[in-house]
Amino acid sequence: MDFARRLYERFASLVHELAKFGSIGAIAFLIDTGAYNLFLLGVELGPLTSKVFATTISATFAYLGNRFWTFRHREQSGLGREYFLFFLLNGIALLFGLLVIGFTTYTLHLVDPLSANIANIIGVGLGTLFRFWSYKKWVFLEATEPIPVELPEAGVKQDR
Template identity: 40%
Template sequence: MPVLASVTLRARDAVRGVWREAAKFGVVGALAFVVDNGGYNLLVFGLPGGAGGGWMRADAVQASVVATAAATLFSWAGNRYWTYRHRHRDKVTHELTLFLVANAIALAITAGTVFTSRHLLGLDSALSDNTARFLGWVLATLFRFYAYRRHVFVTA
């Protein structure tokens, strides 16, 4: 019985640790989501009530890349210094390189949903763009959580 109790306690502690980590990852991700989507909407559609749209209104895919890149830098700082502060590598450049590779893949996922919506489905409204970006963001977030835990923020 002591072995079963020990295994149960270790499993419970592991689940708590992952949930705590997921919650911090979620907070950083939610703020990065605001940076990403707020930036995208400003670039493509301009300020609310403004006439003519944003300065990248004709380049929605590129605007998605710019907004996601800004959110990526925010996310790296938040995850490195808060979410995974106890797991980051000694070599910052190696960690940042792995982070950027993971986020380049995630960026392609998000931009790919916008590309599909705009160029394959012919949709170009704010609703369709934001729906495509939300779907891309969900898929990219699942990928990021896996990649950060498994490959980026590990003690070297």
């Protein structure tokens, strides 16, 4: 039992980050899939254009959720820097989706809605693996100082 407790203590922060990242990712996935289908089937844009628009919308949601919930305890190195890196890395992850969708549509000539959605899901899965690793490495950095759990109460003067 002591081994299990030590193992949990060692990986607790990673488990919590993964759970939060997964929650934000699940909602972003629903946004991405819904928007992809809206643009592809409703507006009748092409499959690649639909994917770019859907990813832009879902990535914006994911950035806000990950910055202010999943990785809020990590160093904040500037919203401009984080936002730029976040969307740069999402652009790289988007390439996974575009390659899978492009291959399915233009090489295999599978253009039905089921094939388009399966290709989208596979691309999102590959991109998600890349995003989790890259966000931790380059966007939401480890805190160099402990971040206080609570903010000082109002009306209490702080030393300057």
